[in-house]
Amino acid sequence: MPEWLKPILESLENHIETASANIKLLDQALSGMEGSYVELLTILALGLLAVIPVLVPSRRRQALRHLNQIFGIAIFIFVVYTCLGVFGMIRNFHRGLNEIGRENIVALYYCSVPVTVLVMSMIFGPTFCGWICPTGALQEFAGMIFGRWHRCRKAEGYPFSWKMLAMTILIALVFLGWMGYLSVTRVFFIEDASIYWSEVLILLLLLLVWKMGTWDKRLRKLRVLSFFIIVAAAIASLRITSPVHFGFSKVYDPASLLATVMVVLAALTVPHIWCRYLCPWREAIAWAAKHSVRSLKTDHEKCNQCGVCDMVCGVDAIQKGVIDPHECHMCLKCVDACPQKAIAVKDKWKAES
Amino acid sequence: MRALLALCLIVAYALPARGGESPWPALRGSCAGEAAITWQAPATAPAIREWHFKPLSDRRFQVGLPVWASPAVAIIDDRPVVYIGGYDQKLHALDLSQKTRLWFQITNGPILEAPAIGYLGNREIVFYSSADRSVYACDARTGRKLWTRELVAPSNTLGFCWLSAPFLHEGVLYITCFAYDRALARNAQSGWLVALEMRTGSEHWRREISQGFLSSPTGRIIAGRLHLYVAARKGLLQAFHASSEGLETLWSFQMAHEVLGSPVIETDGEQPRLFLGSKFGRLVALDAKTGEMLWKRMAGNWIDNTACVATVEGESMVLVGSHDYNLYAFRAHDGEMLWRKRFGGEVYSAPSFFYLKGEPLVAAASLDDHLYVLNARDGSVHSIFFTGQAVWDKVSKGETLWGSPVALEMEDDTVIIQGSYSGLVYTLPLLGECSLRSKMQAASTLWIGLGVMAALFLLIILPVLLLSTRPHKASRQAE
Numbered sequence: 001m002p003e004w005l006k007p008i009l010e011s012l013e014n015h016i017e018t019a020s021a022n023i024k025l026l027d028q029a030l031s032g033m034e035g036s037y038v039e040l041l042t043i044l045a046l047g048l049l050a051v052i053p054v055l056v057p058s059r060r061r062q063a064l065r066h067l068n069q070i071f072g073i074a075i076f077i078f079v080v081y082t083c084l085g086v087f088g089m090i091r092n093f094h095r096g097l098n099e100i101g102r103e104n105i106v107a108l109y110y111c112s113v114p115v116t117v118l119v120m121s122m123i124f125g126p127t128f129c130g131w132i133c134p135t136g137a138l139q140e141f142a143g144m145i146f147g148r149w150h151r152c153r154k155a156e157g158y159p160f161s162w163k164m165l166a167m168t169i170l171i172a173l174v175f176l177g178w179m180g181y182l183s184v185t186r187v188f189f190i191e192d193a194s195i196y197w198s199e200v201l202i203l204l205l206l207l208l209v210w211k212m213g214t215w216d217k218r219l220r221k222l223r224v225l226s227f228f229i230i231v232a233a234a235i236a237s238l239r240i241t242s243p244v245h246f247g248f249s250k251v252y253d254p255a256s257l258l259a260t261v262m263v264v265l266a267a268l269t270v271p272h273i274w275c276r277y278l279c280p281w282r283e284a285i286a287w288a289a290k291h292s293v294r295s296l297k298t299d300h301e302k303c304n305q306c307g308v309c310d311m312v313c314g315v316d317a318i319q320k321g322v323i324d325p326h327e328c329h330m331c332l333k334c335v336d337a338c339p340q341k342a343i344a345v346k347d348k349w350k351a352e353s
Numbered sequence: 354m355r356a357l358l359a360l361c362l363i364v365a366y367a368l369p370a371r372g373g374e375s376p377w378p379a380l381r382g383s384c385a386g387e388a389a390i391t392w393q394a395p396a397t398a399p400a401i402r403e404w405h406f407k408p409l410s411d412r413r414f415q416v417g418l419p420v421w422a423s424p425a426v427a428i429i430d431d432r433p434v435v436y437i438g439g440y441d442q443k444l445h446a447l448d449l450s451q452k453t454r455l456w457f458q459i460t461n462g463p464i465l466e467a468p469a470i471g472y473l474g475n476r477e478i479v480f481y482s483s484a485d486r487s488v489y490a491c492d493a494r495t496g497r498k499l500w501t502r503e504l505v506a507p508s509n510t511l512g513f514c515w516l517s518a519p520f521l522h523e524g525v526l527y528i529t530c531f532a533y534d535r536a537l538a539r540n541a542q543s544g545w546l547v548a549l550e551m552r553t554g555s556e557h558w559r560r561e562i563s564q565g566f567l568s569s570p571t572g573r574i575i576a577g578r579l580h581l582y583v584a585a586r587k588g589l590l591q592a593f594h595a596s597s598e599g600l601e602t603l604w605s606f607q608m609a610h611e612v613l614g615s616p617v618i619e620t621d622g623e624q625p626r627l628f629l630g631s632k633f634g635r636l637v638a639l640d641a642k643t644g645e646m647l648w649k650r651m652a653g654n655w656i657d658n659t660a661c662v663a664t665v666e667g668e669s670m671v672l673v674g675s676h677d678y679n680l681y682a683f684r685a686h687d688g689e690m691l692w693r694k695r696f697g698g699e700v701y702s703a704p705s706f707f708y709l710k711g712e713p714l715v716a717a718a719s720l721d722d723h724l725y726v727l728n729a730r731d732g733s734v735h736s737i738f739f740t741g742q743a744v745w746d747k748v749s750k751g752e753t754l755w756g757s758p759v760a761l762e763m764e765d766d767t768v769i770i771q772g773s774y775s776g777l778v779y780t781l782p783l784l785g786e787c788s789l790r791s792k793m794q795a796a797s798t799l800w801i802g803l804g805v806m807a808a809l810f811l812l813i814i815l816p817v818l819l820l821s822t823r824p825h826k827a828s829r830q831a832e
Contacts, residue, residue, distance in 0.1 A: 196803070219818070
């Protein structure tokens with residue numbers, strides 16, 4: 001590494017670390033709650049967040065959804081201590097299940113967030129992904145920067161793009177440079193394995209530059225592998241920190257921060273790239289929401305296949321009115337955008353008029 | 354014959370204390386918290402080698418739970434012996450030179466705090482507390498129990514009882530105790546400071562000094578009198594003049610936040626300073642005589658444990674770990690940060706300061722499952738040891754010592770002794786052969802790992818995935 005670069009990176013790292021430490025100043029007011037059962041109010045908080053998609057009026061639904069996402073980020077960073085990101089939530093769930101019958105309160109503590117999310121998904125559909133998830137929200141907000149470009153690429157069937165190639169190379173350089181710096185300044189452990197997910201994210205980006213149109217759906221199966229790797233690691237008691245984990249632990253965690261930055265940068269290039277290809281929790285939610293009470297339904301008699309829904313969907317879960325429930329985040333953008341009002345939320349518990 | 358034996362024992366224990374000082378009188382070995390002793394090993398003594406002692410082999414209770422307490426070390430009959438308790442409810446005496454357990458004593462509760470070792474006559478006695486509400490005294494050589502003193506009476510409604518590590522001074526054992534009784538009628542919640550006679554265990558006095566948890570007491574002689582310091586969990590630090598006669602409050606200092614560790618005091622100088630960290634992450638330095646605050650500094654997150662005061666090249670420094678993954682070194686005089694070292698996890702343990710062939714080193718354990726040994730001058734890494742996966746992931750914070758390391762300095766090597774969450778007590782030589790020395794320090798390991806992952810993904814995972822999957826059903830329908 002060039003000598004002139006080192007002080008710049010050191011200064012940058014110090015600023016990040018200071019900012020990370022300052023989060024805890026805000027957090028101190030809540031530290032009395034930590035370790036007490038009051039923390040279980042997070043179940044209530046998450047439950048309320050989940051009910052909001054049902055309650056909000058359709059007129060300003062997307063604005064309210066973004067507000068809900070911002071609120072979700074705050075709730076997860078300052079209240080939900082047991083989450084620790086997408087990997088940590090699976091690990092803590094495993095630990096909580098192990099405590100059942102031995103320390104039931106501890107079991108409740110660790111199972112509270114994953115059980116709430118899964119039950120919520122069984123009832124309301126995958127609203128957690130579209131309305132609450134902080135990682136998803138970060139990607140969505142990042143993706144808005146190049147929203148028009150993404151829509152153009154989608155309309156053209158994701159052809160090869162020099163701009164995308166340039167962005168990917170730039171992201172890869174950021175990753176390699178940061179890794180170069182970290183490799184000489186700190187010791188890495190198994191828990192830092194989230195950098196491997198970042199590496200795979202960059203490799204995926206390189207593939208998607210040429211093959212997004214044809215391989216997009218097939219590559220999504222990687223989520224299953226990602227899920228089973230994390231479950232196996234949880235069973236083997238291996239702690240792997242996930243992207244955005246540093247936000248929960250409130251300390252400067254370089255590997256987790258790097259993984260988060262990579263997710264955000266990659267989402268500039270391919271919308272919701274983490275949710276599409278690697279998020280293990282997204283896969284679990286899709287399974288839980290398979291027979292959910294609330295789901296989206298298209299009235300094909302009304303649908304004129306105009307393709308507006310295709311354009312607004314951030315995860316390509318809809319094509320000409322045909323919804324893929326396994327990929328849908330239930331953000332309801334398609335419902336709001338459909339000029340024919342052909343897409344609607346179907347509620348199995350609601351009596352049909 | 355029995356009377357003669359009893360007389361012999363009484364005479365033996367009634368002899369004046371050897372050298373006047375206990376070999377390990379307090380929580381971390383001394384009021385400065387250095388947690389290290391020196392051993393002039395005889396020429397015939399075998400070298401101390403790596404040893405992983407598993408105290409749960411003849412398990413009796415709570416299988417697989419970790420060692421939380423910090424050890425105490427003493428030289429008994431010219432051989433180093435470590436005393437450590439665990440969740441198996443036993444105090445173990447481990448002979449490091451022979452790698453054998455000399456003896457163990459069973460209590461009726463987990464041993465969560467460090468023992469202390471003092472003299473009665475010419476004999477070394479180990480004093481320790483257990484969660485069974487009792488203090489024990491055993492002969493350090495044989496394990497023979499001398500006395501047991503129950504500090505809190507049993508009750509059906511007794512909720513929890515916590516006894517600290519003892520502090521020994523001039524034949525008196527000082528210990529703190531917190532107990533609460535959940536019966537509405539009693540509604541008792543008390544933290545006592547208790548003074549016991551070291552020889553018999555009889556109680557000199559006790560005083561309720563808080564209604565919450567109390568830290569382990571520590572103290573030193575200032576102006577010819579013992580100054581005893583105890584911090585209450587709620588942040589109230591109190592200083593006393595203490596003796597077997599009674600207790601006199603000198604001053605108190607209210608920290609702004611909860612306190613999880615015990616205070617430490619400089620051993621040198623006429624104006625000794627006292628250091629204590631808080632849950633807010635603030636380390637304060639006080640005048641140990643008057644309680645006046647000298648300076649305060651912030652760490653990035655909670656200070657989980659007791660600090661350690663060390664003197665390097667004539668300059669006194671405070672070493673303290675924090676929940677922000679860092680070990681800090683502050684100058685004791687004015688609080689200026691000398692260095693800090695970032696680890697891979699929260700630094701939950703109290704540091705230990707020692708020398709290796711004249712080089713000042715500091716050891717501290719981190720929640721990244723590693724024990725770090727750093728150069729105390731600049732914080733550079735000397736060695737890293739893998740001390741096993743934690744039994745639990747992200748255990749709750751604070752509370753106790755969490756297996757802090759202690760050091761045994763010798764002429765040609767230094768060994769670290771650490772009770773770990775993995776349920777083992779490790780003896781790790783710094784220069785000698787050691788299998789747990791971390792191999793993950795090289796930057797090349799990281800790059801090789803990234804290369805292997807890229808190859809694995811591109812050559813195996815991706816082809817298998819593409820060959821085994823077809824376009825999704827929904828896409829086919831759409832087409």
